[in-house]
Amino acid sequence: MASFDDLERLREEGLTRVREAAGGEALRALEREYLEKGGVVTSLLAEIPKLEPTARRDAGIGANRLKGEIEGALAARREELLEAELAREAGGAFDATLPAAPSQRGSLHPITQVTREVEEIFTAMGYRVLDGPEVELDFYNFQALNIPADHPAREHQDTFWCDEEQNLVLRTQTSPVQIRAMETLEPPFRVIAPGRVFRNEACDATHEHTFHQVEGLVVGEDVNVGHLIGTLKGFLGEIFRRETDVRLRPGFFPFVEPGFEVDVRCPFCESGCRVCSDTTWIEYCGCGMVHPHVLRAGGIDPERWSGFAFGMGLDRLVMMRHRIDDIRHFMGGDLRFLTQF
Numbered sequence: 001m002a003s004f005d006d007l008e009r010l011r012e013e014g015l016t017r018v019r020e021a022a023g024g025e026a027l028r029a030l031e032r033e034y035l036e037k038g039g040v041v042t043s044l045l046a047e048i049p050k051l052e053p054t055a056r057r058d059a060g061i062g063a064n065r066l067k068g069e070i071e072g073a074l075a076a077r078r079e080e081l082l083e084a085e086l087a088r089e090a091g092g093a094f095d096a097t098l099p100a101a102p103s104q105r106g107s108l109h110p111i112t113q114v115t116r117e118v119e120e121i122f123t124a125m126g127y128r129v130l131d132g133p134e135v136e137l138d139f140y141n142f143q144a145l146n147i148p149a150d151h152p153a154r155e156h157q158d159t160f161w162c163d164e165e166q167n168l169v170l171r172t173q174t175s176p177v178q179i180r181a182m183e184t185l186e187p188p189f190r191v192i193a194p195g196r197v198f199r200n201e202a203c204d205a206t207h208e209h210t211f212h213q214v215e216g217l218v219v220g221e222d223v224n225v226g227h228l229i230g231t232l233k234g235f236l237g238e239i240f241r242r243e244t245d246v247r248l249r250p251g252f253f254p255f256v257e258p259g260f261e262v263d264v265r266c267p268f269c270e271s272g273c274r275v276c277s278d279t280t281w282i283e284y285c286g287c288g289m290v291h292p293h294v295l296r297a298g299g300i301d302p303e304r305w306s307g308f309a310f311g312m313g314l315d316r317l318v319m320m321r322h323r324i325d326d327i328r329h330f331m332g333g334d335l336r337f338l339t340q341f
């Protein structure tokens with residue numbers, strides 16, 4: 001039972017407990033314990049009439065002051081807790097100093113990146129960028145490119161047939177765009193056609209059913225092999241960002257005559273490395289002077305016009321540049337691979 005002798009101790013204890021109350025529940029409990037019926041302060045006040053008349057005044061002042069102080073402390077602590085709560089809530093939404101929630105940012109596929117780069121280099125050289133259908137007629141994919149039905153070259157390009165009666169294939173190369181360009185454009189012209197191509201073959205580290213090529217075609221008067229070599233050297237120098245030696249070897253492609261295989265000086269070494277199999281040369285692209293049959297198939301007079309064409313793998317280019325050892329990564333859809341670019 002609280003007594004007036006203890007007033008100072010009760011005051012200290014009461015105020016400390018209120019100041020340290022952890023929340024609304026605790027404050028409500030303290031309010032009951034001190035101020036309500038049967039509580040510490042209320043009981044003291046109830047004692048006053050029983051005291052000696054001379055003591056009543058001081059007792060009344062003391063008890064009422066304690067009551068006021070406890071009430072004041074409760075209100076102050078309530079306010080304090082409310083402010084802390086608001087600050088906590090506001091902090092979650094608006095605190096600019098907190099680290100941001102991590103967000104995933106996309107990136108362009110490495111093939112898309114290199115395709116854009118190739119397009120920029122060639123458009124700077126005056127080329128137009130063309131697109132062609134991925135589902136193509138046999139005529140454009142083979143016949144017009146000097147690959148008739150019985151030609152052995154067809155066996156090297158394992159073809160996905162969409163509809164054999166209608167002669168529809170998934171294009172095995174970007175070369176059919178050459179014919180479409182000749183049909184629609186008036187020479188002289190320069191075009192490139194990057195895009196997806198498809199081969200029905202077993203997939204391994206260097207073979208994929210879907211891959212990417214860029215085709216180039218220049219038709220004009222007196223276009224010759226020197227122009228072709230100059231163009232490829234210029235392009236490869238840009239794409240590898242350094243002066244690049246190229247070497248031409250005779251190569252056979254039905255749609256060019258003469259045809260060449262182009263080797264590029266290995267961009268990774270001076271005296272041989274794993275990428276170039278210690279030869280310092282990397283076999284890179286096929287090219288040549290457009291075969292008269294092909295010009296004719298495209299409606300262009302080979303007596304008046306000549307041209308060169310080249311085709312190269314874009315996957316191969318990205319693989320060389322980033323030393324990627326398996327072509328299947330490109331279409332694999334693994335974000336761990338793709339987010340590196």
Ligand SMILES: [Zn+2]
Pocket residue numbers: 266267268269270272273274275276277278280281
């Ligand atoms: Zn090398």
